[in-house]
Amino acid sequence: MSVRVRIAPSPTGFLHVGNARAALFNWLYARHTGGTFILRIDDTDVARSDPEYEDDVLAGLVWMGLDWDEGVGVGGPHGTYRQSDRLDRYAEVAGQLLAAGSAYHCFCTPAELDERRKEAQAQGRPPGYDGRCRILDPAESARRKGQGEAAVLRLGVPRPGVTIFEDVIRDEVRFDHQAIDDFVLVRSDGSPTYHLASTVDDVDYEITHVARGEDLLSSTPKHILITLAMGGTVPTYAHLPLLFGPDGKKLSKRHGDVSLKAYREGGYLPEAMFNYMCLLGWSYEAETTVFTRAEAIERFDLAAVSKNAAVFDPEKLEWMNGVYIRDLDPVDFIDRAIPFVEEDLGRELSGAEREQLGALGPLVQERVKLLTEVPDMMSFVLTTSLSYDEKSWRKVMETETTPAALDAAIDRLTVVGEWTAVVIETELRAMLDELELNARQGLQPVRVATTGSTVSPPLFETLEVLGRDMTLDRLRSARAKL
Numbered sequence: 001m002s003v004r005v006r007i008a009p010s011p012t013g014f015l016h017v018g019n020a021r022a023a024l025f026n027w028l029y030a031r032h033t034g035g036t037f038i039l040r041i042d043d044t045d046v047a048r049s050d051p052e053y054e055d056d057v058l059a060g061l062v063w064m065g066l067d068w069d070e071g072v073g074v075g076g077p078h079g080t081y082r083q084s085d086r087l088d089r090y091a092e093v094a095g096q097l098l099a100a101g102s103a104y105h106c107f108c109t110p111a112e113l114d115e116r117r118k119e120a121q122a123q124g125r126p127p128g129y130d131g132r133c134r135i136l137d138p139a140e141s142a143r144r145k146g147q148g149e150a151a152v153l154r155l156g157v158p159r160p161g162v163t164i165f166e167d168v169i170r171d172e173v174r175f176d177h178q179a180i181d182d183f184v185l186v187r188s189d190g191s192p193t194y195h196l197a198s199t200v201d202d203v204d205y206e207i208t209h210v211a212r213g214e215d216l217l218s219s220t221p222k223h224i225l226i227t228l229a230m231g232g233t234v235p236t237y238a239h240l241p242l243l244f245g246p247d248g249k250k251l252s253k254r255h256g257d258v259s260l261k262a263y264r265e266g267g268y269l270p271e272a273m274f275n276y277m278c279l280l281g282w283s284y285e286a287e288t289t290v291f292t293r294a295e296a297i298e299r300f301d302l303a304a305v306s307k308n309a310a311v312f313d314p315e316k317l318e319w320m321n322g323v324y325i326r327d328l329d330p331v332d333f334i335d336r337a338i339p340f341v342e343e344d345l346g347r348e349l350s351g352a353e354r355e356q357l358g359a360l361g362p363l364v365q366e367r368v369k370l371l372t373e374v375p376d377m378m379s380f381v382l383t384t385s386l387s388y389d390e391k392s393w394r395k396v397m398e399t400e401t402t403p404a405a406l407d408a409a410i411d412r413l414t415v416v417g418e419w420t421a422v423v424i425e426t427e428l429r430a431m432l433d434e435l436e437l438n439a440r441q442g443l444q445p446v447r448v449a450t451t452g453s454t455v456s457p458p459l460f461e462t463l464e465v466l467g468r469d470m471t472l473d474r475l476r477s478a479r480a481k482l
Contacts, residue, residue, distance in 0.1 A: 003035025004208045006071075007061075008198065010042045011053035014259035015060040017312060018213060018243050018251065021277045025240060026211050027066045028278070028300040038205060039071030041082045044197050049084075060260040063270050064277075065293065070205075078205055083197050090192035093200050093230060094153055094185055102229040103185055105141045105151040106133040128181030129154070153186035155225060163221035168209075168238035168302045175221040183222055199223045203232035211238040211302060238302045241281045244309045251312050267340060267372030268317070272324040276317045280310035290323060322369035334361045337374040344375035345382065356381050359465045363457035380451040381466060386474055389453040396454060397482065402445045404435055406479045409446050410472060419468045421460040428460070449478030 007023040009015060030037035039061065043049040058073060070076030079085055097103040106129070108116075117127045133141070134156055145151050161177040185196040192200075202210060202223070210223075217239045227234050245255035257263065263273055275290060282305050284291045325333065334357055341357065342348055349357070357378055364377045380386060388397075396402065412427040432442045447459050450471055456462060463471050 001206070001208055003030060003033040004038065004206055005030050005035060005211060006038040006040050006202070006205065006207055007068075008040040008042045008201070009057050010045060010048075011050055011057060012045055012048040013053055014261045015053075015057045017258055017260055017263075017277070020060060020064065020260045021243065021280050021310075022212055022240055023061060023066055024064065024274065024277050025282070025300075025302070025305065026209075027068075028296060029209065029211065029302050030069075031297045032300045035208075036069045037066075038076070038207070039068040039073075039081065040201060040205070041072050042194070042198065043082055043084045044087075044192060044194070046084065056261055060264065063260075063264050064274050065270060083192075083201065086197070086201070087192070089204070090186075090197050090200055091190070094192070094196065097155070097185065097226075097229055098153060100229070101138075101156070103153050103155050104134055104136065104138075104182075105145050106154045106182075106184075107136075107141075107144060107149055107151045108133060109150075126179070126181070129183075131182050134182060150188045152184045152188050154182040155185055155222070155229065157182050157225060163224050165220065165224060165234070165237055168211075168236060169241075169305050170217075170239055170307055173217070173220070175218075177221075180221055180225075185226070195219060195222050195226065199226040200230070202235060203227055203230055206233075207235050209236045209238060209302070211240060214239045214242050238305065241306055242309045243280060243312045246311060246313050246315075248311075255312070256314050263317075267370030267374075268321050269324045269328075269336070269371075272317070272321040275324070276320050280312060281305050281308075290320065318369050325368060325371070326366060328365065330362050330365060331358070333365045334358050337361070337364075337371050337378075340371045341375045341378060341382070344379060349382070353382055356465060360457060360462070363461050363465075367457065376453075377455075377457060380453075380456065386450075386452050386477070388448065388478075392448050392452070392454040396444045396448045397478065399441070399445075401435070401437055401441045403479065403482055405431070405437060405442045405445045406449060406475055406482075408435055409442075410475050410479065413463075413468070413472060413475070416468075419464060421458075421464045424463050425460040445478075446475065450474045 005026040007019070007026050009019050027037050029035070041054055041057070043054070054072070061068070068074060070078070071081040094103065098105070113129065116130055120127045120130070133154075157177050157180050159177045163175045163177065165173055167173050183195060184193050186192055220237055220239070224234050243251040245251050247255070251258060257266070271293070274293060275296075278284065278291075278296050278300075279289060282300065284296065284299060328336070334354070338349060338354065338357065360378055360381060364374060368374055368377060408431045409428060412431055413424065416423055416427050428443060428446065432439065435442060443459055444454060447456055448454060450463060450466060466474075
């Protein structure tokens, strides 16, 4: 049977980078093996599910280039691939398990369960469900349920017993059934639990490999027991290492952004995110950290994923993003940067402005790690009313030598012939020699006067892009402000 893998996010929040990493590894395995990658939406939690979050899941996967062969939005032989549309199927399986004696109704109230849990803890016994309703006569149980008495449906875990499975990443894993209580399949309101719905879907969709986070390892014996009770084929499991922050603690908001949306909007390239996430638990080879999508597909293997926790380091991701930005074709760089510039300006750019940015692009491309840095590096060419960075102004413009430097620069650039970076540099360096100024004293005032900041692309090339008229207007305006 060909490989069939799935990603099954719940639309109760923005797509977490951990879920995105799981989606990536499943996608890579499907593409490496020629298998099928399925997107399922686990939306049985109606109260917390939100279409906005589902849209975010789809947008995040598309942004990373993770296309799916079956699932939400693309269809397939299993309907909509939303659990909310399969409630009848879960009820059907629940009824079959009850009829087969694999499951039973439990009438214990929450208060009773809490009291017995406290007693067990006080006596040093496992606090899980004690199986009290398991011994009820099925006819009596059916009568009580038929009279409307509230009940949940629990799986009768075989005891004594042990569930053993071979995890692709963690080798042999064993769970003694004494440590697994008779867990709930259907809540008292008739809604299926995660354990039932997820397992029924995996069986029905003929999932061959379940690759998911290590935090779900304790759920796996429960899902295997349900699968066997259904008469289904147990998939191969692979539990991916957890994501930790640079401080060695489980990744959380204290480490910064944890949603993929934040990185999509934060100026990161999808190619860089794809590459970096590949390294969160897997290695292309010891000496290689930057590689293509095709190279990752060719080499990826779930069996090569590490057992150890993976460190999500924003600084390393930012470095890698800079590598990918510098590797872009200049035209592609500008095309990707323009939406960030337009968002910063609050308007669309004109054709002439786009040409200006295109000329400035190569100067900026070598100096940014994030596309969100581009507006600050380019916006000075798009305004007719330049604002000055206060710190830059105080540091550079309020010095004894600045007035003379600006006066000399204005004089020389007013009469310059050809307006090119080479000629501009020749004239301004001659100005430095004439006034016996160093570059900091003579050129930084020109930079602040024309760009508004000490941080900008290379000066001479920038002035060429600005043009003679705008350059001189800004120099004169800054001189008048002194």
